[in-house]
Amino acid sequence: MAGLESRLKIRLFNRSTRSVALTPAGARYVERIAPALAEIRRASEEIATQPDAPTGTLRISAPQECVSLLYEPLIETYLRRYPQMRLDITSESRMVDIVAEGYDAGIRLAESVPQDMIAVELTGDIRMLVVATPDYFAEHGIPQSPEDLLRHKSVGMRMSHGGIYHWELERHQQKLRVNVPPRIVLNEMRAIHRAALSGVGIAFVSDWFAREDIASGRLISVLDEWCPAFGGLRLYYPGRRHVPPGLKAFIDLVHEIQAR
Incomplete structure (x- = not known):
C-alpha cells in the first residue's frame, strides 16, 4: 500500500496504532477500481473452472524402435483429436535426462525409468x-x-x-x-x-x-x-504438481486405449 500511495502521490489510508481507515481519496479510488477487480476475479474463476485446452508442443524422447510401434493408435489418435497440438518426438538409443534437455516426457523400458519420475504403462510385458x-x-x-x-x-x-x-x-x-x-x-x-x-x-x-x-x-x-518376460515400455515425466495440458491429454489417451 505504501508503494501505491507513493506512486499516486496521495494518502489512501489514515493509520493509527489501533485502526486503519480509508481517506476520502482512498474511498474514491476503491470505488473506481472495484468493477475492474470484480471482472478480474470473475475471469480468474472462469479460467480455473474450465479444462485446459491442449495447445502448443509436446516434446518426447523415445527409443528408436518404438515410435513406429506406437504410431497406431496412440500417436495418430492424439494428433487427430488435438489439432492444436504439435508432437516433437526425438528417437535415439541413448538414455536421456529429459529435465536437463527440455523434454516434457520420455519413453523407455520399465527398468530404465529413473526412480524420481512418474511412470505410466504403455505396453504390457515383453520378451x-x-x-x-x-x-x-x-x-x-x-x-x-x-x-x-x-x-x-x-x-x-x-x-x-x-x-x-x-x-x-x-x-x-x-x-x-x-x-x-x-x-x-x-x-x-x-x-x-x-x-x-x-x-x-x-x-x-x-x-x-x-x-x-x-x-x-x-x-x-x-x-x-x-527368454523370460520383463517390464515393457513406460511413459515417464517429472513428479511435479502441474502437468502441462498437452501431456495430460496424452496420458489420458494412453489410459483410454488400454481400457478398450
Missing part, C-alpha cells in the same frame, strides 16, 4: 526371443542350449556406447550373457528383424517385431525357456 528362419535352422541345426549358440552366426546389435550387445538369457534364477559371433552388426531392432527374415543368421529380437512372423512360420523361436 526378447532367439529366432531364425526355417531354412537357416535346416542348414545349421537348432540350438538346444545357450552354449550351442556359440556355434551359430548371429545378427549382432551395436549398442549406443559402441559395444556389441551380449544376449541376456535367464532360467530358474540362472542368468547368462552370451556373445554369439555376429555375421552382421546393426544398431536398430527393425533392421535386425529384417536381417533375420532374410536368413542371414540367428537373431535376438523383441516379440513386438517377431510375433507375427513366428505365428506365420516365417521365423522359428528357440530356447523359449531362457
Whole structure:
C-alpha cells in the first residue's frame, strides 16, 4: 500500500496504532477500481473452472524402435483429436535426462525409468526371443542350449556406447550373457528383424517385431525357456504438481486405449 500511495502521490489510508481507515481519496479510488477487480476475479474463476485446452508442443524422447510401434493408435489418435497440438518426438538409443534437455516426457523400458519420475504403462510385458528362419535352422541345426549358440552366426546389435550387445538369457534364477559371433552388426531392432527374415543368421529380437512372423512360420523361436518376460515400455515425466495440458491429454489417451 505504501508503494501505491507513493506512486499516486496521495494518502489512501489514515493509520493509527489501533485502526486503519480509508481517506476520502482512498474511498474514491476503491470505488473506481472495484468493477475492474470484480471482472478480474470473475475471469480468474472462469479460467480455473474450465479444462485446459491442449495447445502448443509436446516434446518426447523415445527409443528408436518404438515410435513406429506406437504410431497406431496412440500417436495418430492424439494428433487427430488435438489439432492444436504439435508432437516433437526425438528417437535415439541413448538414455536421456529429459529435465536437463527440455523434454516434457520420455519413453523407455520399465527398468530404465529413473526412480524420481512418474511412470505410466504403455505396453504390457515383453520378451526378447532367439529366432531364425526355417531354412537357416535346416542348414545349421537348432540350438538346444545357450552354449550351442556359440556355434551359430548371429545378427549382432551395436549398442549406443559402441559395444556389441551380449544376449541376456535367464532360467530358474540362472542368468547368462552370451556373445554369439555376429555375421552382421546393426544398431536398430527393425533392421535386425529384417536381417533375420532374410536368413542371414540367428537373431535376438523383441516379440513386438517377431510375433507375427513366428505365428506365420516365417521365423522359428528357440530356447523359449531362457527368454523370460520383463517390464515393457513406460511413459515417464517429472513428479511435479502441474502437468502441462498437452501431456495430460496424452496420458489420458494412453489410459483410454488400454481400457478398450
